[in-house]
Every structure is written in C-alpha cells, then in structure tokens.
C-alpha cells in the first residue's frame with residue numbers, strides 16, 4: 592500500500608435516511624443526475640451536519656428534499672458501506688409525515704412502492720441489506 596493510497600484518505604460521513612411507510616407503500620427517491628450515485632434510488636435523507644443530532648438532520652433533509660414535516664421515531668437499520676469515493680455510516684429511521692404534501696424539490700423522481708416492487712429499482716448499494724429486511728417484513 593503506497594502513502595497516497597485513497598483507502599487512507601476516504602472521508603467518512605454519517606447519513607440519516609427516512610423509512611416512511613403508509614398504506615402498504617414506502618417512499619423512495621431517485622438521486623439527481625449531477626450527484627454521486629446518480630439516478631440510483633435511496634431513502635430521503637442526507638449528511639448529518641456539524642452540531643446536528645440525527646433527528647434534526649433528518650427533519651431538515653425531509654423539509655429540503657420533500658417539503659414535509661416529519662417525526663422520526665426508532666432507528667430501523669444501521670450499516671457502514673465503503674464506496675469508491677467515501678465511506679458512509681447509514682442510519683435509517685422509522686419516520687412519520689406530520690405535514691405534507693410530499694413535493695419533489697431535489698430528486699429526479701419520487702415514488703411510493705410496495706415491497707414486492709423493490710427489485711424493479713436500482714438502489715444505492717449501501718441499501719441492499721435493509722431492502723431485504725423490508726421484503727421479508729412489509
């Protein structure tokens with residue numbers, strides 16, 4: 592391993608994301624064309640900023656991305672995943688919409704899908720395991 596090996600220098604980000612489940616469907620969002628992991632599907636959310644709690648970050652991201660007020664409850668799933676560019680610590684919370692409607696402010700597309708439809712979508716690799724859990728339980 593050389594001194595400049597990118598393995599040594601990858602940044603680690605804490606990412607919070609929302610599992611929003613209503614009437615047998617959950618909300619998925621397609622990443623913008625211009626961002627890393629372009630056009631892959633994900634749970635709404637994003638990076639926790641300096642000084643923010645997970646709950647604060649998730650509320651902020653849901654407002655920025657979907658124009659919804661949310662109430663996160665328990666942690667549903669946690670995982671770490673190494674990408675080519677960064678390492679993500681992913682925290683997915685059970686989340687309820689307090690005030691809508693959902694609006695697509697930042698994503699390429701948003702959909703409510705049933706667990707049977709998961710395989711029709713290409714998700715971020717870090718989400719692979721939680722999607723299996725959703726398939727088995729929802």
Ligand SMILES: Nc1nc2c([nH]c(=O)n2[C@H]2C[C@H](O)[C@@H](COP(=O)(O)OP(=O)(O)OP(=O)(O)O)O2)c(=O)[nH]1
Pocket residue numbers: 606607608626627628632633634635636637638639672679681715716717718
């Ligand atoms: N929101 C979200 N991000 C995920 C999921 N799975 C997964 O690997 N990620 C990755 C994709 C991105 O590399 C990272 C989220 O960072 P981001 O760039 O979207 O965060 P952000 O909205 O704060 O954007 P920015 O201000 O840095 O541009 O986490 C997921 O289910 N939801």
